[in-house]
Amino acid sequence: MTIQEMQERKRELGYTYAQIxxxxxxxxxxxxxxxxxxxxxxxxxxxMALERVLGEQPSTMRESAAPYFVKKQGEYxxxxxxxxxxxxRVELIDGVIYDMSSPTSAHQIIGGFIHSKMLQHVLDKKGxxxxxxxxxxxxxxxxxxxxxxxxxVIVCDRDKIINRCIYGAPDFxxxxxxxxxxxxxxxxxxxxxxxxxxxxxxxxxxxKKKVIVYDFEHEEYPVIxxxxxxxxxxxxxxxxxxxxxxxxxxxxFLYERGIADI
Numbered sequence: 535m536t537i538q539e540m541q542e543r544k545r546e547l548g549y550t551y552a553q554i555x556x557x558x559x560x561x562x563x564x565x566x567x568x569x570x571x572x573x574x575x576x577x578x579x580x581x582m583a584l585e586r587v588l589g590e591q592p593s594t595m596r597e598s599a600a601p602y603f604v605k606k607q608g609e610y611x612x613x614x615x616x617x618x619x620x621x622x623r624v625e626l627i628d629g630v631i632y633d634m635s636s637p638t639s640a641h642q643i644i645g646g647f648i649h650s651k652m653l654q655h656v657l658d659k660k661g662x663x664x665x666x667x668x669x670x671x672x673x674x675x676x677x678x679x680x681x682x683x684x685x686x687v688i689v690c691d692r693d694k695i696i697n698r699c700i701y702g703a704p705d706f707x708x709x710x711x712x713x714x715x716x717x718x719x720x721x722x723x724x725x726x727x728x729x730x731x732x733x734x735x736x737x738x739x740x741x742k743k744k745v746i747v748y749d750f751e752h753e754e755y756p757v758i759x760x761x762x763x764x765x766x767x768x769x770x771x772x773x774x775x776x777x778x779x780x781x782x783x784x785x786x787f788l789y790e791r792g793i794a795d796i
Contacts, residue, residue: 535581535589541569543588558583559606583607586630603631612678623669625718626681627726632718634683637668640740641710643785645685648708648776652688652767655774663690663705663769671699674730682723685710688769703730706769711739724748734768740785745778 535543544554551569555562560583567573568580586607605614608629615626623634637645645667652665665688672687674680681699688706689695707727709719719737727735733751738744748755749768759765761782766772782789 535585537568537571537576540584540588541571544569547588549588554584554587557587557603557605557607559608560584607631610679612673612681615681623683625683626679627718627722629679633714635712635714637685637710638712640785640788641685641712643788644738644740644781645708645710647781647784649686651776652686652774655770659773662692663688664692664695666700672704673699673701674703674726676702680726682726684708690769703727703732705732706734706736706767707732708736708738711737711741713741720746736765743782 549557551565552562554560554569555565558565560580564573564576564580565584568576568584610626610629610631612626614631615624618624623636625632625634649665649667655661656663656665665686667687668683668685670683670687672682672684674682684704684707686706686708687700687704689700690705691702694700694702694704709715709723711719716739724735724737728748728750733749735748735750737746737748739746743761745759745761745763745765747757747759747765747768749757752768754768759778761778764775764777764779767774767776
């Protein structure tokens with residue numbers, strides 16, 4: 535974010551300098567100087583701390599949400615996460631709360647269609663892996679600092695599936711990208727999934743009609759496909775192939791209305 539974008543975001547959220555300082559962990563004077571335009575070349579660490587507060591919070595801070603976002607980013611735990619009402623969708627990553635905007639129709643249709651193909655494959659093969667679709671909590675690292683909600687997951691070790699969440703890393707994850715989540719999904723969550731032991735990660739970009747595949751298990755990544763490709767599911771050694779021409783046909787009607795609707 536540019537300083538001007540941060541200033542606009544501050545006005546949109548209605549934050550005071552003191553609130554931003556408290557949430558970011560920065561000195562109040564530093565926040566005032568950077569957002570006031572006095573410091574023209576702030577340090578990278580300062581910019582990143584401000585972005586965590588101004589770039590990822592909900593676009594409108596509802597009154598009901600305010601009591602739950604009171605700690606400094608990086609200090610939140612699952613105890614805080616479970617206090618947040620269900621109608622406020624967030625993820626917790628390394629103690630940082632990230633807003634989750636409501637998914638678009640294309641987002642849901644694409645994720646649901648692929649999930650159905652994966653589920654049918656498991657049923658046909660009488661397999662033990664379980665494809666699951668959001669909303670489902672994933673306690674990725676098995677600690678109290680991270681809880682994510684991928685769009686589609688496959689879990690082959692059923693012992694990881696407990697009543698309240700998936701406890702540990704799924705074998706396979708899909709994230710359908712949107713403008714508000716693209717940075718988080720392609721940088722922050724990419725590294726989290728790799729380090730947690732996820733075997734395969736797909737990022738589907740409906741706007742660019744691209745699929746970015748990370749086969750961590752075989753160290754073959756990234757591979758970029760178009761929406762005309764047939765993409766093998768690596769964790770199943772290519773026994774299942776997702777035909778994205780078929781996926782596109784399923785959602786084509788939304789593209790024909792104009793990409794802005796997606």
